[in-house]
Amino acid sequence: xxxxxxxxxxxxxxxxxxxxxxxxxxxxxxxxxxxxxxxxxxxxxxxxxxxxxxxxxxxxxxxxxxxxxxxxxxxxxxxxxxxxxxxxxxxxxxxxxxxxxxxxxxxxxxxxxxxxxxxxxxxxxxxxxxxxxxxxxxxxxxxxxxxxxxxxxxxxxxxxxxxxxxxxxxxxxxxxxxxxxxxxxxxxxxxxxxxxxxxxxxxxxxxxxxxxxxxxxxxxx
Amino acid sequence: xxxxxxxxxxxxxxxxxxxxxxxxxxxxxxxxxxxxxxxxxxxxxxxxxxxxxxxxxxxxxxxxxxxxxxxxxxxxxxxxxxxxxxxxxxxxxxxxxxxxxxxxxxxxxxxxxxxxxxxxxxxxxxxxxxxxxxxxxxxxxxxxxxxxxxxxxxxxxxxxxxxxxxxxxxxxxxxxxxxxxxxxxxxxxxxxxxxxxxxxxxxxxxxxxxxxxxxxxxxxxxxxxxxxxxxxxxxxxxxxxxxxxxxxxxxxxx
Numbered sequence: 001x002x003x004x005x006x007x008x009x010x011x012x013x014x015x016x017x018x019x020x021x022x023x024x025x026x027x028x029x030x031x032x033x034x035x036x037x038x039x040x041x042x043x044x045x046x047x048x049x050x051x052x053x054x055x056x057x058x059x060x061x062x063x064x065x066x067x068x069x070x071x072x073x074x075x076x077x078x079x080x081x082x083x084x085x086x087x088x089x090x091x092x093x094x095x096x097x098x099x100x101x102x103x104x105x106x107x108x109x110x111x112x113x114x115x116x117x118x119x120x121x122x123x124x125x126x127x128x129x130x131x132x133x134x135x136x137x138x139x140x141x142x143x144x145x146x147x148x149x150x151x152x153x154x155x156x157x158x159x160x161x162x163x164x165x166x167x168x169x170x171x172x173x174x175x176x177x178x179x180x181x182x183x184x185x186x187x188x189x190x191x192x193x194x195x196x197x198x199x200x201x202x203x204x205x206x207x208x209x210x211x212x213x214x215x216x217x218x219x220x221x
Numbered sequence: 222x223x224x225x226x227x228x229x230x231x232x233x234x235x236x237x238x239x240x241x242x243x244x245x246x247x248x249x250x251x252x253x254x255x256x257x258x259x260x261x262x263x264x265x266x267x268x269x270x271x272x273x274x275x276x277x278x279x280x281x282x283x284x285x286x287x288x289x290x291x292x293x294x295x296x297x298x299x300x301x302x303x304x305x306x307x308x309x310x311x312x313x314x315x316x317x318x319x320x321x322x323x324x325x326x327x328x329x330x331x332x333x334x335x336x337x338x339x340x341x342x343x344x345x346x347x348x349x350x351x352x353x354x355x356x357x358x359x360x361x362x363x364x365x366x367x368x369x370x371x372x373x374x375x376x377x378x379x380x381x382x383x384x385x386x387x388x389x390x391x392x393x394x395x396x397x398x399x400x401x402x403x404x405x406x407x408x409x410x411x412x413x414x415x416x417x418x419x420x421x422x423x424x425x426x427x428x429x430x431x432x433x434x435x436x437x438x439x440x441x442x443x444x445x446x447x448x449x450x451x452x453x454x455x456x457x458x459x460x461x462x463x464x465x466x467x468x469x470x471x472x473x474x475x
Contacts, residue, residue: 147389151382155372164365165386168358211389214306218381 003092004099011100025062025105026112032058033116044121051120052130052181056174058116059109059134060141064170066105067145068162070097071153071216084220087213094209094216098146106138126184129194136197137177143204144169150215173200233310235452236461242445242452253442256435264428271425280338282428286436288331291359294324294440298366299391302384312448314380315455317387318370319447323440325363332356362390376455 015021036054040046074080074097083093113134114127122130148166152158180193231237264282271278298320304313335353336346347353366383373379453462 147385151369151386152372158372161365161368161372164361164368168362168365169389169392171358211385214385215382218378218385221378 003089004096007093007096008100011097012103015100015104022104022108025066026108028065029058029062029109029112030116032061033119036120048121048123048185051117051122052126052185053178054120055113055117055122055130056134056137056178056181059113059138060170060174062109063106063138063141064145064163064166067101067142067149067166068159070101070146070149075153075220080216081220084217090213090216091209094146094212098142098209098212102139102142106142110134110138122181123185125187126181129184129190130181132194133177133180133190133197136194136201137173139201140173140197140204141170143201143208144173147208147211147215150212150219152219153216154219173197176200233312235312235456235459238312239449239452239461239465242449246442246445246449249438249442249445253435253438256431256438260428260431260435264432268425268428269422274342277338277341278425280334282432284331284334284338285429286432287327287334288356289433290436290440291324291328291331291356293437294320294327295359295363295387295391298324298387302387305381305384306388311377311380311455312452314377314384315451316444316448317384318367318380319444319451320440321363321367321370321383323443323447325360325367327436327440328356328360328363332360366390 033055037047040050071080074083083090110131113130117127117130118124145162145166148162148169151165152162155161176193176196180190180197183193184190232241260282265279268279270276298317301313301317301320304310305317332353335356339348340346366386369386370376370379370383373382453465456462
């Protein structure tokens, strides 16, 4: 546990050195959201109808893009190989690394999402549910995506491959996340999809690190 | 040692597996093609036309076996992946990689025949029905698996990475299977899962069961053909491969 906090703090300190890195996914999120009214027309009712899906897809792609460099530096300077020498500490490393990533890149997305969703005319009542669904969903996205990142670490051209490997597993998260927001706008309770999202997040957090550790071992050997 | 167990263990040894494939191949091919011919004849010519769907229902004799195999091949691949990661069996790695394109092909056949059937029945080539969608996702998972194998240069490492990915993807299979009951959509509920009170006439059921068996054997046949090649490709310098090629080359010399 002490190790976990130390790795987490180290990751956050490293991020503090590169002060603008955490902004990148946010800017991507905001810019792509800006593109939708330009392509679909600025009509309030049109945008409001598709807003839950648009916000969710954009947040999902921003998360996927942010994940790509997750282990790159640690592979380059050889840190990862040292972590791979010991299975229990490799798991702790994976947990800390992913937690730090989520805090740095996904939490800001969750916080800014109501603003962007509101700009797409999503009804006010659904904003809280949107945040909650993204909060739970992004945890599942990061932990699931990390498996794909770990497997493709060390490959030269991995962006498309990463998307090909990871997007199929993102489908349930997207379905439940977007439908939670969708049914709230229809005035119904979103409890069902939110519970399912929470279940997916718990499942991913519990099981994915084992796959991540295994994949990291494979790609460094 | 128990002779049956020993026989199974020997499947993991390349130089024993190769001659075994050679010996079995003609027999498997014979049974597969006779069953395919019999099933197609019974299904297309003998079985009565459906009172609602007319002759168009006959596509199920290709569609259902292909759709079933698209999932069964994945389960087989997951078992192979387990043998790679737990027992480090190299042959299972080759079988897994050989299975992925076959599984993808069956998935594609299921999707295309489904579209052909869907056009007259539902009035559209494609609808975003839960089951169709998950079948499409399965296709992408299959493609992801062999693209990943291709992208990693060290093939031993690639085999293990692919095995890991297969096991992770296994989570998707139950979602596909139960999506029929989860989402109440356009797709028909399965007509085969309840054997005690089948919702399909016995004259239609028998050709379908024959076709299911024939498609399973077809998978086995294609797997054997691909394995025969990849066994040699993986270890071209092995003694048994050299011994295999030798008689042919010396025979050519005058």
